[in-house]
Amino acid sequence: ILNVEQSPQSLHVQEGDSTNFTCSFPSSNFYALHWYRWETAKSPEALFVMTLNGDEKKKGRISATLNTKEGYSYLYIKGSQPEDSATYLCAPSGTYKYIFGTGTRLKVLA
Amino acid sequence: DSGVTQTPKHLITATGQRVTLRCSPRSGDLSVYWYQQSLDQGLQFLIQYYNGEERAKGNILERFSAQQFPDLHSELNLSSLELGDSALYFCASSVAVGDYGYTFGSGTRLTVV
Numbered sequence: 772i773l774n775v776e777q778s779p780q781s782l783h784v785q786e787g788d789s790t791n792f793t794c795s796f797p798s799s800n801f802y803a804l805h806w807y808r809w810e811t812a813k814s815p816e817a818l819f820v821m822t823l824n825g826d827e828k829k830k831g832r833i834s835a836t837l838n839t840k841e842g843y844s845y846l847y848i849k850g851s852q853p854e855d856s857a858t859y860l861c862a863p864s865g866t867y868k869y870i871f872g873t874g875t876r877l878k879v880l881a
Numbered sequence: 882d883s884g885v886t887q888t889p890k891h892l893i894t895a896t897g898q899r900v901t902l903r904c905s906p907r908s909g910d911l912s913v914y915w916y917q918q919s920l921d922q923g924l925q926f927l928i929q930y931y932n933g934e935e936r937a938k939g940n941i942l943e944r945f946s947a948q949q950f951p952d953l954h955s956e957l958n959l960s961s962l963e964l965g966d967s968a969l970y971f972c973a974s975s976v977a978v979g980d981y982g983y984t985f986g987s988g989t990r991l992t993v994v
Contacts, residue, residue: 805982814883814971815924817982860924869914869937873923 777861777872784851785880791847792875794861798842803864806835806846809874810857818846818859851879884908887972887986895994899960902989904972906953912936912975913955914983915947919968930955931977962993 776795784790794804803822807815819828824839832849848855858874884907894900906913915927926939930949941947944962949955959966969990973983 807983814985814987815973815983816883817984820982869926869929869939871916871924871926 775861775863775870775872777859777875779875780873781876781878783878783880786851786853788851788879789847789849790851790877791845792859792877794844794846794863794872796842796844796861796863796872798839799865801839801842801863801865804837804839804844805862805864806844807860807862807871808857809860815860846875848877851877853879853881855879883984883986885910885972885974885984885986887970887989889989890987891990891992893992893994894962896962896964898962898993899958900962900991902957902959902970902972902991904955904957904974904986906955906972906974907984910974910976910984911953912977912981913949913953914973914975915941915955915957916971916973917968918971918988919965924971927957959991964993967991967993 778793806818809815821837826837828835835846837844856879858876860871860874862871886905888903912931914929916924927941928947929937933949944960947957969988971988973985975981
């Protein structure tokens with residue numbers, strides 16, 4: 772049974788705090804790791820597609836790293852803002868294509 | 882606007898009925914995916930089509946079926962509806978099969994009463 776785990780399930784931080792969360796996935800037959808941002812009442816929006824071990828992507832204050840050998844990815848948000856409040860989803864591609872993790876729900880308090 | 886169009890946005894129907902959800906992918910995208918999000922659940926993969934052909938199947942019930950037409954739009958048919966089928970149904974598209982990010986539509990909220 773596929774297990775894509777994201778932790779923590781939810782997170783409350785103060786505005787200005789930096790934060791990070793984890794996506795863990797089976798590393799066998801792995802091709803890529805996708806991160807999505809999902810705001811309430813909207814649809815998921817692609818953030819990053821990561822393919823290489825040691826790959827690091829950055830988009831403004833958000834960055835992500837990937838470890839394909841051990842099967843995890845970290846998403847970092849620097850200086851969190853209220854508009855960063857959303858659910859962050861990861862989805863590995865490969866044997867387990869199209870499967871999304873259950874997400875980390877981030878709430879940034881002003 | 883993501884470029885992926887889903888209709889209708891909301892649908893309320895009775896148990897035992899049949900409904901059709903429609904998705905038009907982003908221009909140039911050949912692959913369409915359907916996902917279901919039930920209350921307090923994550924996105925559950927249902928089915929994927931690429932250029933008119935079924936390419937992958939997830940946890941799709943036998944009462945559900947889908948197809949992709951020559952103009953690349955896709956329809957998800959849900960029949961013999963049960964209360965538990967109430968959910969948000971998302972369509973997503975990508976340019977091809979592979980390591981491409983998905984573009985999601987805004988979803989169809991189905992309520993079965």
